[in-house]
Amino acid sequence: MTTAKKNRSLLPPARRPAPWLVIPNGADANRLNFFNVSDSENNSYIRTCEENLEKECVASMHGWLVMMDLWISEEVHCFLWNPDTREKIDLPSWDVEAPEDIGTCILLSPPTTPDCMVLFVVKKSFLTWQLGDKKWTKQNYELGRTHHGTEEYIAKAISCKDGIIYALTTQSVAVIIDRKSCGTLSVRSLDFGRPQFSATIRLEKKLVESRGDIYLVVILYVGHKAIQVGHVEVFKMDLYKKVWVKVESIGHQVFFVAECGSISLPATNLDLKGNCIYFSISADDLLYVFDLEDGNLSNYLPCPNLATPSFTPFWYLPNNWLVEIQKEDVNTVPKTELEMEMADNKFATVEEPVEESIGFRWINLPMDILRSIAMCLHSSADFVNFGRVCKSFASSIPQSPLTTQYPQLMFSNRTSLCSFCDPMHNVTYCFDMPDLLGARIRFSKDGWCLMSKGDYSMFFFNPFTKVTVTLPDLPPKHWANDGFSFTQVPTSPDCIVFGIAGFHKFFVQILYLHLGEDAWTQEYREK
Structure with a gap:
């Protein structure tokens, strides 16, 4: 040695x-x-x-x-x-x-x-x-x-x-x-x-x-x-x-x-x-x-x-x-x-008596102040975690487009685990979102994702608020669509969802839905 x-x-x-x-x-x-x-x-x-x-x-x-x-x-x-x-x-x-x-x-x-x-x-x-x-x-x-x-x-x-x-x-x-x-x-x-x-x-x-x-x-x-x-x-x-x-x-x-x-x-x-x-x-x-x-x-x-x-x-x-x-x-x-x-599928919790505080409590903040705080959060992870604090914090998250936030890459491996890549801070966040299990992102705009599941099911999903807006099923004889988009967020009465399929040699199939309607409108146009 x-x-x-x-x-x-x-x-x-x-x-x-x-x-x-x-x-x-x-x-x-x-x-x-x-x-x-x-x-x-x-x-x-x-x-x-x-x-x-x-x-x-x-x-x-x-x-x-x-x-x-x-x-x-x-x-x-x-x-x-x-x-x-x-x-x-x-x-x-x-x-x-x-x-x-x-x-x-x-x-x-x-x-x-x-x-x-x-x-x-x-x-x-x-x-x-x-x-x-x-x-x-x-x-x-x-x-x-x-x-x-x-x-x-x-x-x-x-x-x-x-x-x-x-x-x-x-x-x-x-x-x-x-x-x-x-x-x-x-x-x-x-x-x-x-x-x-x-x-x-x-x-x-x-x-x-x-x-x-x-x-x-x-x-x-x-x-x-x-x-x-x-x-x-x-x-x-x-x-x-x-x-x-x-x-x-x-x-x-x-x-x-x-x-x-x-x-x-x-x-x-x-x-x-x-x-x-x-x-x-x-x-x-x-x-x-x-x-x-x-x-x-x-x-x-x-x-x-x-x-x-x-x-x-x-x-x-x-x-x-x-x-x-x-x-x-x-x-x-x-x-x-x-x-x-x-x-054995049971939770064992060690608890300690806690005296009730009569002082200031964060959950009692006015809604306008909570909404102002939420609008200052730039990270998707901070935004999601903010809504998890309590019901007051969750309800303060604005449903309008988040204009203060920059784009972030959202992806999933066909599981309930969703990842957000933050390009400004070079950080990737992962969240478990069971609502997205088996779903596919078709279009994203103003904080909302248009999702499809299976051959017919379509819905809106907001990953920040966890709000889901269901849509009527696609027509039974629809073609496999090349792309989907929507004009406004689903909280707006002017929201229209639009889809197009053009793999046919002579025709294109167009689908559109005004939010609130019971069924999709289906049209065919010559190329």
Whole structure:
């Protein structure tokens, strides 16, 4: 084992202790792009380092990184590296027959402690290194076979604060890796049911430790090729009931999730909104934010000048920053947290008596003031969330055209999940709109969408107010229309819906409907 240290920290300046999102890029992956989520100015920084040349991070824990060869051959080289202190600890090399078998890696504790251990799970075996070891210790483990006859092995692992190593198998079975006093490891399966996450053709599972509890974050992908993030579900391990409980809240915590390790921190000390999950994926360079409170999924580009190619992003938090944040959290954490958990299709809510306030209440604002506030909202997400506050806020949203708003791209993957791309702020918001399930947008104007569902059904839908205006079904013998439009918003008596189909060789079919009429008018005109 060799140790090297440089005095100059690699980290950029930061206004407050908060996790860095690090995106490696460049041909040799030695350019590190840093982005601090607590930076209100959204600055990003680039650092080039020789230590990271042709290396990738496979674990980021306790202020240290486990770095491994970017291009793995039969012999694997790796080392421990602290980007803050620039300390580097070379680890023994080891041989691997199939590089694709190298799975999860965790650092149980920093190398400044005597019980430091690096653990690699290589399909059906463990590889461990402890301080002073000249080589890696290999130990095989057995989990048996699935009901399909395939071998099962550990896919994800995380070390909890009390030293217990929790892991998840390829079939989402929860197991514990026990670390015996002699240094050997053993595996025992927990008699848990598998988490009941939503059906999808592709998903990613991440384990997170938060305040002594184990959470499972499931990222669901949608679309034809399943490359777009569609939704996020969170489950909590209940050791007493022996179940994974789907949770609707993580309290005032914020989860920072990545392939190389995840962090849970209190939002109050980071100047961030709590009950949110920040994550980045290898497929793109976006930073995603999922709000458990309203189910809103947004994303933005943290490093706009990122050069290609880029590699697996990870979160990094110096250990002294973590100690400082946790120390502040002792004095700022609320005495109680509202958690909504769903088990066996029932919600369990922890409630606390609340004294009725006789002071000012926002819901009592005059309607004209609420309407003025609504008209100042430029983001579609802010506009929709404004209407969700209460009935008074919802009724204040104007039904007239929103002339103060700029165009935004609205799209869906034929699910109830609708996305709004905000070109001014480079942010994409996602909302669950069940009314649009199976529907197709035919025309959009002044905040209203003309929708079709199936071969005959037509209706207006306002994504900001959630108001739906139904229309008569299309005629039984109508042609497949090339396009639809409307002259005025459906709240106007002068609204006319117009459709045209011109695939016939000699004729075009014209459909039009004055709002309020019981049936469409159908005409044919020669070309």
